[in-house]
Amino acid sequence: MSGKTILAAGKFDILHLGHLAYLQQARELAGVDGKLVVVIALDSTIHGERGAPPVFPQEQRRRLVEALEFVDEAVLGYETRDQTSIVNDVKPDIIALGYDQHADIDELEEMFVREGLKCTIVRLEKREADGLCSSTLIRKRIIDYYRDNGTAR
Amino acid sequence: MSGKTILAAGKFDILHLGHLAYLQQARELAGVDGKLVVVIALDSTIHGERGAPPVFPQEQRRRLVEALEFVDEAVLGYETRDQTSIVNDVKPDIIALGYDQHADIDELEEMFVREGLKCTIVRLEKREADGLCSSTLIRKRIIDYYRDNGTAR
Numbered sequence: 001m002s003g004k005t006i007l008a009a010g011k012f013d014i015l016h017l018g019h020l021a022y023l024q025q026a027r028e029l030a031g032v033d034g035k036l037v038v039v040i041a042l043d044s045t046i047h048g049e050r051g052a053p054p055v056f057p058q059e060q061r062r063r064l065v066e067a068l069e070f071v072d073e074a075v076l077g078y079e080t081r082d083q084t085s086i087v088n089d090v091k092p093d094i095i096a097l098g099y100d101q102h103a104d105i106d107e108l109e110e111m112f113v114r115e116g117l118k119c120t121i122v123r124l125e126k127r128e129a130d131g132l133c134s135s136t137l138i139r140k141r142i143i144d145y146y147r148d149n150g151t152a153r
Numbered sequence: 154m155s156g157k158t159i160l161a162a163g164k165f166d167i168l169h170l171g172h173l174a175y176l177q178q179a180r181e182l183a184g185v186d187g188k189l190v191v192v193i194a195l196d197s198t199i200h201g202e203r204g205a206p207p208v209f210p211q212e213q214r215r216r217l218v219e220a221l222e223f224v225d226e227a228v229l230g231y232e233t234r235d236q237t238s239i240v241n242d243v244k245p246d247i248i249a250l251g252y253d254q255h256a257d258i259d260e261l262e263e264m265f266v267r268e269g270l271k272c273t274i275v276r277l278e279k280r281e282a283d284g285l286c287s288s289t290l291i292r293k294r295i296i297d298y299y300r301d302n303g304t305a306r
Contacts, residue, residue: 060284069222
């Protein structure tokens with residue numbers, strides 16, 4: 001069976017082991033000669049979602065994710081809320097959502113079918129990943145240290 | 154010519170493009186069938202140097218660095234100030250120091266010669282790496298945002 005193209009997506013602001021667990025799991029779906037393409041959320045998308053910019057600008061986040069051994073390609077998201085355009089360009093066999101990515105799978109699939117796109121959407125399970133696995137927690141850890149000690153370490 | 158074993162080292166607390174530039178440059182010294190082994194500073198070493206613990210505990214830093222495509226192996230530093238023991242175990246042909254790593258090359262080389270270790274020490278040049286290339290700057294960026302906005306983003 002030939003390999004598949006898998007699409008994963010996220011913000012990836014301050015890399016942590018949760019990102020590794022997600023991307024490794026996504027890469028496993030691709031098979032030996034498949035590939036994993038990761039879509040990196042634009043700064044403007046993150047700002048819109050959480051009302052604040054990311055710590056790392058988008059191109060830096062893209063290059064860090066692309067440097068991971070199980071990532072074949074990392075691309076920036078598109079300046080549109082219409083997810084069909086990037087899916088149409090990447091043409092993934094499978095879209096791998098992280099366990100914590102909120103999206104209505106049925107709704108997405110219906111949209112793709114309407115656009116004539118053939119891809120399966122799977123939600124990956126939470127995989128055991130010890131340690132600091134949330135950018136929010138990492139920022140909190142830095143700020144708490146600053147508040148307790150009056151210095152940035 | 155057969156590949157070389159290169160040893161690089163650092164704290165790698167919050168991965169950034171400066172780390173990628175350093176490790177890519179170190180990997181280039183190894184040649185096609187060489188390997189790059191990265192020594193990750195222990196939490197206790199970092200605490201001793203800057204009087205504060207790192208943001209990411211050592212094993213998490215080790216796993217993140219080892220997930221980079223041009224790193225063959227990442228190992229934790231040893232609980233000793235004697236650098237000859239880890240060099241004796243890894244047996245590198247070349248130790249690649251980053252442009253900002255302060256170490257007396259002559260003194261290190263003399264020490265290795267005394268111990269019968271044959272390895273060359275090179276200091277890599279600063280390579281152009283745009284963006285946030287210092288963990289201190291990254292922490293400062295997070296704290297400044299918190300001070301200005303009263304929230305962690």
